Amino acid sequence: MPQISSTLLQRAVDEFAKLPGVGEKTAMRLVLHLLRQEVQDVNQFGQSVMQLRANVKFCKTCHNISDNDVCDICSNPRRDHSLICVVENIQDVMAVENTQQYRGLYHVLGGVISPMDGVGPGDLQIESLLQRAQAEEVKEIILALNPTMEGDTTNFYLYRKLAPLNVGVSVIARGVAQNDELQYTDEITLGRSIVNRTQFAVNM
Amino acid sequence: MPQISSTLLQRAVDEFAKLPGVGEKTAMRLVLHLLRQEVQDVNQFGQSVMQLRANVKFCKTCHNISDNDVCDICSNPRRDHSLICVVENIQDVMAVENTQQYRGLYHVLGGVISPMDGVGPGDLQIESLLQRAQAEEVKEIILALNPTMEGDTTNFYLYRKLAPLNVGVSVIARGVAQNDELQYTDEITLGRSIVNRTQFAVNM
Numbered sequence: 001m002p003q004i005s006s007t008l009l010q011r012a013v014d015e016f017a018k019l020p021g022v023g024e025k026t027a028m029r030l031v032l033h034l035l036r037q038e039v040q041d042v043n044q045f046g047q048s049v050m051q052l053r054a055n056v057k058f059c060k061t062c063h064n065i066s067d068n069d070v071c072d073i074c075s076n077p078r079r080d081h082s083l084i085c086v087v088e089n090i091q092d093v094m095a096v097e098n099t100q101q102y103r104g105l106y107h108v109l110g111g112v113i114s115p116m117d118g119v120g121p122g123d124l125q126i127e128s129l130l131q132r133a134q135a136e137e138v139k140e141i142i143l144a145l146n147p148t149m150e151g152d153t154t155n156f157y158l159y160r161k162l163a164p165l166n167v168g169v170s171v172i173a174r175g176v177a178q179n180d181e182l183q184y185t186d187e188i189t190l191g192r193s194i195v196n197r198t199q200f201a202v203n204m
Numbered sequence: 205m206p207q208i209s210s211t212l213l214q215r216a217v218d219e220f221a222k223l224p225g226v227g228e229k230t231a232m233r234l235v236l237h238l239l240r241q242e243v244q245d246v247n248q249f250g251q252s253v254m255q256l257r258a259n260v261k262f263c264k265t266c267h268n269i270s271d272n273d274v275c276d277i278c279s280n281p282r283r284d285h286s287l288i289c290v291v292e293n294i295q296d297v298m299a300v301e302n303t304q305q306y307r308g309l310y311h312v313l314g315g316v317i318s319p320m321d322g323v324g325p326g327d328l329q330i331e332s333l334l335q336r337a338q339a340e341e342v343k344e345i346i347l348a349l350n351p352t353m354e355g356d357t358t359n360f361y362l363y364r365k366l367a368p369l370n371v372g373v374s375v376i377a378r379g380v381a382q383n384d385e386l387q388y389t390d391e392i393t394l395g396r397s398i399v400n401r402t403q404f405a406v407n408m
Contacts, residue, residue, distance in 0.1 A: 019238075043257075046251065046254040048212075048216040054243060065209060
């Protein structure tokens with residue numbers, strides 16, 4: 001990268017270049033863009049991340065990101081409190097919410113069991129899930145972890161812990177994705193989609 | 205985009221999504237990355253852009269970005285003060301500096317003449333260039349604008365203004381770029397590279 005004639009500029013570029021997927025050239029482009037904005041707009045930008053980091057809270061029940069001690073989903077009486085969907089992180093909560101197909105509650109594990117990365121069950125929000133699962137109102141735990149080796153390992157671990165409790169345990173369906181082409185679908189997925197075929201219905 | 209359960213998070217994502225080339229998904233990824241950093245690191249990030257915007261200065265002589273009233277290049281007695289390289293913006297200063305082939309001074313126009321974008325000569329730092337060009341010590345003005353329609357128009361405009369003054373005017377060479385393939389080079393560039401061929405030398 002070229003020498004920059006301003007240490008203020010250099011500092012801002014260095015900070016942006018620390019972001020994931022942002023190289024020095026992109027960092028320079030973003031910083032020069034901000035430099036052309038009004039002072040108050042740049043302050044609003046800077047303050048927004050600092051305030052987020054300083055004041056961020058996580059729901060005491062489901063560990064989703066929240067502005068309050070209990071998140072809007074957990075405190076919403078119109079959600080189905082008999083269902084708990086277990087996900088890895090807050091992005092996955094958003095992804096499931098985005099489907100508009102789920103009206104139950106969530107539980108954010110904060111990761112999956114991964115011995116390679118040094119993540120064991122004790123590093124995840126598993127104890128609090130087991131406590132929630134014992135509540136009278138909870139009927140079903142839906143495991144919605146990523147379909148990976150680590151996700152499957154975590155699913156199995158959770159199943160063994162949940163099985164003795166008086167609660168149903170389900171796992172999200174696997175199969176061919178919308179608009180996938182069968183000839184390019186891996187054999188595990190395609191095989192599973194045949195074994196787990198469902199009764200044909202006009203409105204799938 | 206999914207509904208986000210935190211207005212603080214939503215605000216930060218919205219701010220990032222205003223950056224050029226950053227969509228909402230990328231914005232979310234960057235903000236969630238910052239959320240995992242230490243409070244002091246996030247503050248350092250936010251402060252860096254706000255301080256840059258609040259305290260940025262531009263060199264009174266060449267209009268390059270600078271921490272002082274006169275930039276390091278203009279105030280450096282070891283630079284060649286008889287040469288002024290005219291560029292469009294501060295990124296171009298960095299690009300030329302990066303070549304390590306130029307030891308003269310710069311003049312940042314702040315754009316090029318572009319009637320389509322409503323940019324006329326009066327919007328650019330042309331008056332101050334003409335004043336600098338009249339100084340005794342200045343021998344040559346090097347026009348290093350982008351090889352585009354607007355760049356060429358601006359080159360021509362500057363040439364007409366500079367010609368009456370007692371100063372040389374040159375323009376950066378155009379021709380085939382390093383590692384270009386001739387068969388894919390446009391005919392204007394290739395034609396010009398033949399017309400403006402130079403004497404062969406072992407060390408180009």
